Amino acid sequence: MAVNETEGCLAPFLNVRAFTDGGYTDGRLCAKFPSGESCCLPCPVSNWVYPDSFETMTTTANWVAVVGVVSCAFLLLSWAVLPVDKTFRHYLSISLTTAVLFMNLGFVIPLAAEPEQCFDKITPNSMETNSVCASSAMFLLLGGWAGVAWVFLRALSLHLQICWQLVVGRNFMWFSQVVGWGVPAVGVVLAFVLSGVSFRFGQTCHINHKNSLADLWIPLLVFSGMTLIIQFATFGYCIKVYLASLADNSASTEGSGLPSYTNSIRTMTPKQAYRRVRRVIQLQWRGIAIILIIVADVIFFSVVFVFQDTTAESVKNDQSIAEAWTRCIIFSGGNKTECMELAKPLAVNMPTVGAVLFLLGMNGIWLLLLLGRWTMFQGWRDLLISSPNRGKREFVSVDARLDDLKKDTRSYEMLSRDDSGKTMNESVTPSVVTPISPALVRSQMGSPNMHQDYSSTSQSGNGGNDGRRTPDFFGQTARYHAPARSFSSPRAPTSPQQATVTWDPRETYAAASPRGANDQQEDRYVNPLGMNRI
Incomplete structure (x- = not known):
């Protein structure tokens, strides 16, 4: 016999026997009524414990995530297209930005798809009954896990460079790729298999309460805690180095901030160590800020959701917690506005949930502000404006290029x-x-043909009254006479005369020795390219 939806229940509650077992049945909020029937609140439950502005708030947070997606996409495209001197790309930054992009997609996909949150009137949809729920939760969990893993690796890299003077290389890069993507992949699989996801509040699916502490929240908090410990250890070392540099009065460290070749980097003086640490922090302060922001978001997100799960389970196990609110909602005829004050023990307050959603959506914006550089915009300007001009020169003919030369x-x-x-x-x-x-x-x-060549080129031009002959250096052609003592190829002198080394005073600008009449003929020649030489 069919059971009426309201049989044995008071509005707005519905009888659970009127519905099938489809959807995520553990997501129902039900209570035993005096009639003995199990009556449940209509789906979604968040509409009853939060005011009407809750949906507007979640939608706005999703639009903030859209801006974060655009910011991450701009960074990744710039790193892929622009040269490295414009972007200063690094695999740690690229991987972290990709992780944040995935996390923001978990909010953007439901905004575009507008999925149905409820399987029926009292049951929310799960990953098995709604594909948008599964995809959005997968991106959210993968992005969250990868973000935590990559900020941990970034903090570890910085710690090794500053505190242990180790240069991270290719081995650390491959280790980072395995940990940064392998651990999140395993974590997502465990979360889907052991807990599952469903619509908890808003249009984005979140992990269910069952086994969520063991397969998600505790591992995330462990990674976040290790990141904070490593980061604070690095800060402590920097403070120690700074204080030691204040007490260092060694005159040998005043001149240079770099260690000498005779000293190891591990035996640097305090001031040299302080200068090195200061340079590293000046280069890495953006990464440090990103580490602190994302770790703070993850810890805040985890604590809020753990508290939300604990509250929901306590209400199911102890109905006296919701008894006052249940009577209010029944006597008011389903008017939730009159019972908002009594609904506070049933869920985390709306400002806290809103803060979590907004902070998660803003991670992409923080990455653009901290990892982005003005040179990226200059690089895009040069690429979009200068490329057409460079492309036009590719079609210039060979003759035109020779004319340019x-x-x-x-x-x-x-x-x-x-x-x-x-x-x-x-x-x-x-x-x-x-x-x-x-x-x-x-x-x-010294060539005997040289004067003949000069005379032949100067007859039509500068046969002046002084008898000087100026060769035409800029004529149409010029003969090339190989020097007598050219050693461009390995060969021995062919005659004793060529083997004799002579000294020409004109090559060293020394005073010339007395010469004969034959040599006076050469005095009439003046090199125009060497007249003003000092």
């Missing part, structure tokens, strides 16, 4: 455009010639 007076290379593919090491006459250097002119002045 001709105009560049800083270039002292001889470029070849020979179609035969020969290089300048082969016997190819170059088509683009840059000005000859003065050193080359001096090396060629």
Whole structure:
């Protein structure tokens, strides 16, 4: 025989026998009535113990999480696209940001999907009856677990560098990847198998009370506690080093903050150790702030939910706790506004729950403020504005680029455009010639053909009254004469005359010795590139 929903129960309570066993039945809030029937509050229970503004508050917190997702996505995209000198990326920062992104997705997915919180009028949905519940809880638990693990690894890395003077390397990186993602994966599996998730309050699914202390809350608190211990130990060491540096009056440490080559880094003086610690803290203060913020959020989140679970279980086990509120809600005809004061013992107060949800959603914003840099925005500006200009230059022809090289007076290379593919090491006459250097002119002045070349290039130009002949250094072509004593290839002198080492006073700018009539012919030549040389 079918049972009426209100048979044996007073409004707004409903008879449990009128419903099936689908959904998360342990999430029902029921009580025994004088009629002997088990009567339950309509689902969701949070609508009865919290005011109407509770739904608005949870929705607003979810929108804050959307901003956090955008912040994390911006950081991850910047680290992936921009160069490292613009972002200063590090695997600890990347992994922590990914973890916070997952945690915020646990609030964003329900906001977009708008899932049905109740399986029926008195039973909330669980991970087995609602896919959005399962996915949102998975991201929330995975992100929370990974966030705790990565802040622990970050604190451990900082502690090893400051307190033990150890340089964390590749081995620590692989160890971090195993711990940072392996432990959270195991934790999520245990939470789903041993406890399960369901709609507790709001549109995001949370872990159920059953076995939650053993498979989630205690491990999270243990990791958070170890992180705080390591962090405070690091702070204590820094304070100790600072106090020791105040008492150090050694004159040998005033000049430099770095240890000498003769001393080990472990035997540094107090002032040297203080300078090293101060530099590390100046570089890592953002990471330290992130560690403290996320650990504080996780501890606050864990304590609040443990207290919420304890309160809910106590109400189920001791109905006298809710007796005053039950009578009020019955006599008021289901008007919860009149009974809000009596509902306080039944759940955690709304400001505390709101603070937890807002703090969890703001973690992504904190990461952007602390890990983000102005150079990231400059890098995106350069990438979006300068890239089209750089792309246009890729289509410039080879001839145009050679013309640019001709105009560049800083270039002292001889470029070849020979179609035969020969290089300048082969016997190819170059088509683009840059000005000859003065050193080359001096090396060629000993050649018997040098004056002939100069006379041939100067007849049409500067045959002045003084008889001086100025060579045309900027003509269309210029011959290259290999020096007689060129050692570009390993070969012995071919004649005793070439083997004789001669001293040319013009190369050292010393006073010249008396010369004959043949040498006076060379006095008429003036090197225009060396006239103003000091």
